[in-house]
Amino acid sequence: MKKISGVLLAVVAAFAMGGLALHRHEPINALWIVTAAVCIYLLGYRFYAAWIATRVLRVDPSRATPAERLSNGRDFVPTHRAIVFGHHFAAIAGPGPLVGPTLAAQFGYLPGTLWILVGAVLGGCVQDMTILLLSVRRDGRSLGQMARDELGPLGGLAALIGTLLILIVLAAVLGLVVVNAMKHSPWATSTVAATIPVAILVGLYLRLWRPGRVLEGSVIGVVLVLLAVLVGGWLDQQPTVRAWFDYGPLPLAACVVVYAWVAAILPVWLLLAPRDYLSTFLKLGTVALLAIAIVLTHPQIKMPAVTQFIDGSGPLFGGKLFPFVFITIACGAISGFHALVSSGTTPKLITNEADVRLVGYGSMALESFVAIMAIIAATLLDPGVYFAINSGAGVVGSTPELAVHTISGWGFPVSVQQMQDLARAMGEQTLFARTGGAPSLAVGMASIFGSSFGKGLLALWYHFAIMFEVVFILTTLDAGTRVGRFILQDLLGQAWAPLGRTSWYPSVLFASTLLVAAWGYFLYVGVIDPNGGVNILWPLFGIANQMLAAIALSVATGIIIKSGRARYALVTLGPLAWLAIITTTAAWQKITSPDPHIGFLAGAGDLAAKLAAGALSAERAAVAPQLIFNQRLDAALTVLFTAILWLVILDMARVCVRRLRGLPLRLSSEAPYRESRLPGAVVMGN
Amino acid sequence: MPRLERIGRKLRACAAALWCGLRALSGDDAYERYRAHHAAHHPREPLLSRHAFCREAMQRKWGGVSRCC
Numbered sequence: 001m002k003k004i005s006g007v008l009l010a011v012v013a014a015f016a017m018g019g020l021a022l023h024r025h026e027p028i029n030a031l032w033i034v035t036a037a038v039c040i041y042l043l044g045y046r047f048y049a050a051w052i053a054t055r056v057l058r059v060d061p062s063r064a065t066p067a068e069r070l071s072n073g074r075d076f077v078p079t080h081r082a083i084v085f086g087h088h089f090a091a092i093a094g095p096g097p098l099v100g101p102t103l104a105a106q107f108g109y110l111p112g113t114l115w116i117l118v119g120a121v122l123g124g125c126v127q128d129m130t131i132l133l134l135s136v137r138r139d140g141r142s143l144g145q146m147a148r149d150e151l152g153p154l155g156g157l158a159a160l161i162g163t164l165l166i167l168i169v170l171a172a173v174l175g176l177v178v179v180n181a182m183k184h185s186p187w188a189t190s191t192v193a194a195t196i197p198v199a200i201l202v203g204l205y206l207r208l209w210r211p212g213r214v215l216e217g218s219v220i221g222v223v224l225v226l227l228a229v230l231v232g233g234w235l236d237q238q239p240t241v242r243a244w245f246d247y248g249p250l251p252l253a254a255c256v257v258v259y260a261w262v263a264a265i266l267p268v269w270l271l272l273a274p275r276d277y278l279s280t281f282l283k284l285g286t287v288a289l290l291a292i293a294i295v296l297t298h299p300q301i302k303m304p305a306v307t308q309f310i311d312g313s314g315p316l317f318g319g320k321l322f323p324f325v326f327i328t329i330a331c332g333a334i335s336g337f338h339a340l341v342s343s344g345t346t347p348k349l350i351t352n353e354a355d356v357r358l359v360g361y362g363s364m365a366l367e368s369f370v371a372i373m374a375i376i377a378a379t380l381l382d383p384g385v386y387f388a389i390n391s392g393a394g395v396v397g398s399t400p401e402l403a404v405h406t407i408s409g410w411g412f413p414v415s416v417q418q419m420q421d422l423a424r425a426m427g428e429q430t431l432f433a434r435t436g437g438a439p440s441l442a443v444g445m446a447s448i449f450g451s452s453f454g455k456g457l458l459a460l461w462y463h464f465a466i467m468f469e470v471v472f473i474l475t476t477l478d479a480g481t482r483v484g485r486f487i488l489q490d491l492l493g494q495a496w497a498p499l500g501r502t503s504w505y506p507s508v509l510f511a512s513t514l515l516v517a518a519w520g521y522f523l524y525v526g527v528i529d530p531n532g533g534v535n536i537l538w539p540l541f542g543i544a545n546q547m548l549a550a551i552a553l554s555v556a557t558g559i560i561i562k563s564g565r566a567r568y569a570l571v572t573l574g575p576l577a578w579l580a581i582i583t584t585t586a587a588w589q590k591i592t593s594p595d596p597h598i599g600f601l602a603g604a605g606d607l608a609a610k611l612a613a614g615a616l617s618a619e620r621a622a623v624a625p626q627l628i629f630n631q632r633l634d635a636a637l638t639v640l641f642t643a644i645l646w647l648v649i650l651d652m653a654r655v656c657v658r659r660l661r662g663l664p665l666r667l668s669s670e671a672p673y674r675e676s677r678l679p680g681a682v683v684m685g686n
Numbered sequence: 687m688p689r690l691e692r693i694g695r696k697l698r699a700c701a702a703a704l705w706c707g708l709r710a711l712s713g714d715d716a717y718e719r720y721r722a723h724h725a726a727h728h729p730r731e732p733l734l735s736r737h738a739f740c741r742e743a744m745q746r747k748w749g750g751v752s753r754c755c
Contacts, residue, residue: 073723074739075746079710086711096755142750170755212740215714268748269741276753277712331755340751479753486749502749545755 006046013039020110028305030376031298033113037372041365044121049361052126053354056560056568057133061354064676066139066347076140076348078678081355088346089363090280092128092338093287095473096331096545097371099177102437103538104328105378105386106314108306111325112375119326119333120368123575127549128338129360130556130572135343136350137670143343147555147648149669150562155651158644159551160487163340165641166544167484168515171260172522173537174473174480177436179252179527180534181466186245187236187427187459188466189252193245194228195278195471196259202274218277222285225278225471229464236427249527256477257520263478264485264512272478279475286468290373290445293452303379303386308410315391316435317535318597319589323582327542332371334575336548338364351678377444378437384414385422385431389440392532393433400432427459435532438469481519485511525630528623536600539590540634543583547645550579554652561656562668569656580649587642591635600638604631716743 016036020028053059067078079087104112135141141149144163148156182189202221210216235241247255263271310321317328331337342360350356378386387396387407396403400416407414423431426443434440442465449461486502488511493500499507526533553576560569593599596606604627610616611624658665709715717736724733734742 071723071727073720073727074743077719077723080707083707083710091752092754094753094755174755206740211737212717212743213714214712215709218712269744272748273744280712335755337751337754341754344751345747476753476755479748479751480755482748483751541755 002046006043009039009042009046013043020113023305025305027300027302028109029298030294030301030380033109033301033372033376034294037113037117037369040117040121041369044125045357045361045365048121049125049129049357052129052571053133053357056565056571057130057356058565059133059353059356060673061352062675063353064674064678065136065350065353066671067350068676068678069671069674070139070348075345078351079349081351081358084346084349084351084355084359085363086284087349088341088359089366090284091341091344091346092335092363093283093367093370094331094337094476095174095177095469096335096337097367098374098441098469099437099538100329100331100542101371101375102378102441103316103390103534104325105303105375106307106309106316106390107321107325108310109301109303109375109379110305111310111321112329113372115325115329116333116368116371116375119329120364120371123549123578124332124334124338124368125361125364126571126575127334127336127552127556128342128364129356131339131552132342132347132350132360133353133356134556134559135347136353136356139671140347141343141669143339143552143555146343146559146669147551150555150559150666151648151651151655152666155551155555155648158648158651159548159555160491162544162548162551162641162644164484164487164491165637166337166541166548167480167487168519169522169537169541169544169637171477171480171484171519172526173534173541174477175253175256175260175519175523176526176533176537177438178256178470178473178477179249179523180434180436180532181438181442181470182247182252183249183434184246184430185428185466186242187232187463188470189245189247190235191225191228191232191463191467192470192474194232195225195275195467195474196271198224198228199271199275199278202277203270206274207269214277217274218281221274221278222281225282225467226464229460229467232463233427233460253520253523253527257516257523259474260477260481261512261516264481264516265508268482272475272482275471275478276475279471282468283472286465287370287373290377290448291369293448294373294376296452297448299376299380299448299451301376301379302381303383307383312595312598315387315395317539318595319539319586323585323589324539326578326582327539327546327586329371330542330545330549332368332374334546334549334579336545336550336552338367339548339552352676374441377441377448380447381440381444382412382414382418384408384412385419385443386440387412388414388419389431389434389443390437391433392435392530392535394530394532396433398530400430403432425458426462428462433532435534437534438466438473442466442469481512481515484515488515522630525626529627530620535597536631536634539586540637543586543590543638543641546579546583547641550576550583550645551648553579554648558652558655559668562659562665566656566660576649580645583645584642587638590638600631600635604628604635607631713743716740 016032019032067076070076101112144156144159147159202217206217312320384407396406404416442462445465446458446461450458489500489502526537553572556572557569594602596603607624607628717739
């Protein structure tokens with residue numbers, strides 16, 4: 001029976017992929033992509049994941065997990081695998097798989113889709129599952145601790161610094177996405193502003209009036225936030241009130257930075273935790289709704305399979321298909337950040353080792369499916385509209401006429417009238433140059449939702465989608481700033497011990513300010529950059545995230561070889577080698593390319609030459625020195641990322657060579673075997 | 687009508703399981719689980735109040751990486 005359904009899956013997958021391959025020069029229906037994706041995930045889950053679990057990881061269902069051995073009813077709690085799956089998915093699903101695929105759609109729908117599928121099934125899912133099991137075997141230790149225990153202090157430190165840097169770049173780029181979604185949009189700004197008092201209200205409710213009644217609090221919060229979307233639409237019609245929420249990018253960026261700083265120093269229960277409940281509910285609900293709507297409407301994909309921008313001249317970000325599609329889509333294919341979650345709270349909930357396949361591999365497959373939906377939402381737009389929304393004014397021209405002329409010249413016809421009509425339908429003033437991916441994703445989602453659940457409500461759906469993305473992003477921003485603060489305090493504490501105390505208020509203030517200032521700087525430069533800023537920050541984030549994935553895979557490979565299973569090491573070594581190749585190539589090109597759209601140094605040099613020659617307008621000349629400095633700083637950061645990456649890889653190689661030569665090694669930090677006494681199945685709930 | 691009754695019972699069981707799942711997923715039942723664990727394993731030690739337990743759980747959750755990009 002199992003075999004028959006497996007064969008059936010393979011046939012459907014092959015049929016759908018064949019459909020994708022044969023429809024190259026005509027519009028294709030999104031259902032082909034959905035079908036191919038679902039079948040490939042199921043095949044990967046049924047065969048590859050099962051093989052890795054039994055052969056490579058030697059998952060042992062009879063072995064007691066930390067949740068059982070260390071059960072304390074608090075953080076170590078044996079939990080039903082469906083519940084752990086939900087927890088884990090909610091924790092790993094962030095805005096990354098929505099933004100990355102939207103940006104990568106400039107290459108056409110095919111490259112991004114293929115990388116999301118192949119990268120997830122062979123790379124991302126494998127990484128998440130492997131790190132999860134390794135952490136389960138080590139009492140739920142974190143990635144940094146495992147790197148230190150198994151490789152050495154160097155690996156541990158590299159993982160720590162790598163995580164801190166990625167958090168800074170991540171917060172900056174996410175802040176930029178939020179700013180671009182809200183600039184001169186009173187509806188979006190008022191709705192997002194309203195989520196702050198709503199979150200505080202929910203926080204008070206859960207703290208003072210009904211402690212721990214999470215469901216009640218969340219439902220109240222979600223209803224209030226949905227009301228805020230409606231009220232925002234009404235506010236948008238009132239000329240005086242409207243002006244209170246109408247801001248340009250710089251004041252909004254200042255608001256985001258101040259907000260994040262305040263959120264970082266306020267107690268978690270007041271803002272961060274309740275906001276997280278809201279965003280989790282919205283996230284799971286919207287993702288489910290989007291999946292249903294895509295199947296119901298089965299829209300046509302209008303973007304070509306492959307565009308001319310694979311040659312590196314893309315307007316969203318510069319760089320050829322290889323390696324930049326692999327850098328742009330990190331979350332959704334393989335994301336190093338997941339390794340931190342897989343070695344955080346999740347391993348402490350796993351009841352049985354056999355559950356890691358569903359929780360680790362399965363959650364990542366679902367996350368990857370979210371990325372597929374994002375690429376569908378981006379590519380069902382008219383390509384001309386997609387490029388008009390996502391291209392910075394510095395690339396296509398600062399007036400609508402100029403932008404439309406440039407984009408139509410690329411062979412993607414679009415008119416000013418069309419863009420105005422679209423903006424009016426979405427309840428916005430303009431949709432030109434809304435870089436960052438969120439607005440174009442919201443337009444895509446609004447048209448999907450609109451055609452399945454009510455066409456007249458496009459503007460409402462658009463602002464619902466924007467609110468959903470922003471709430472989601474702000475949660476990641478807050479949580480990231482907090483984690484970054486802990487890491488920074490850990491590092492600072494080594495210089496002066498009191499700074500390392502996470503509950504000492506002066507230290508909290510100092511570390512939070514330092515961290516927010518660091519990403520606030522990158523956000524500021526991104527905002528003043530006429531090319532949109534995302535074109536610089538997103539590749540940097542991609543390189544950082546892939547570097548973290550490479551660190552995680554190095555730890556996994558080191559442990560697999562140390563435990564005498566070198567012949568299976570290719571399972572993690574393969575994705576690791578691929579990540580090392582693409583990250584290093586991308587870093588090399590970002591540093592040395594003579595093309596100012598790609599190379600940081602070339603970009604800085606080009607701008608400096610133009611500034612010296614007086615070829616810039618007064619407005620641009622004023623910000624040019626900051627942009628020049630920033631590009632050089634980005635180049636230095638890229639060098640640092642690459643150095644950390646290779647340090648860890650070489651450290652792992654050193655450990656492996658010692659093992660293969662039979663030289664003495666650090667002992668495995670695996671907890672000793674104890675037989676599980678739990679019954680085969682755990683009762684759900686209580 | 688025993689058949690209708692059977693279907694009704696099944697539906698009720700389904701709804702109950704769904705409700706339990708939703709509560710477990712959102713962490714709504716965390717305190718009840720803790721109390722059950724406490725009663726079964728450490729009945730002599732002092733039991734945390736709901737308020738204190740929730741406060742501690744929140745600190746624990748946000749003390750590490752709990753959200754991703």
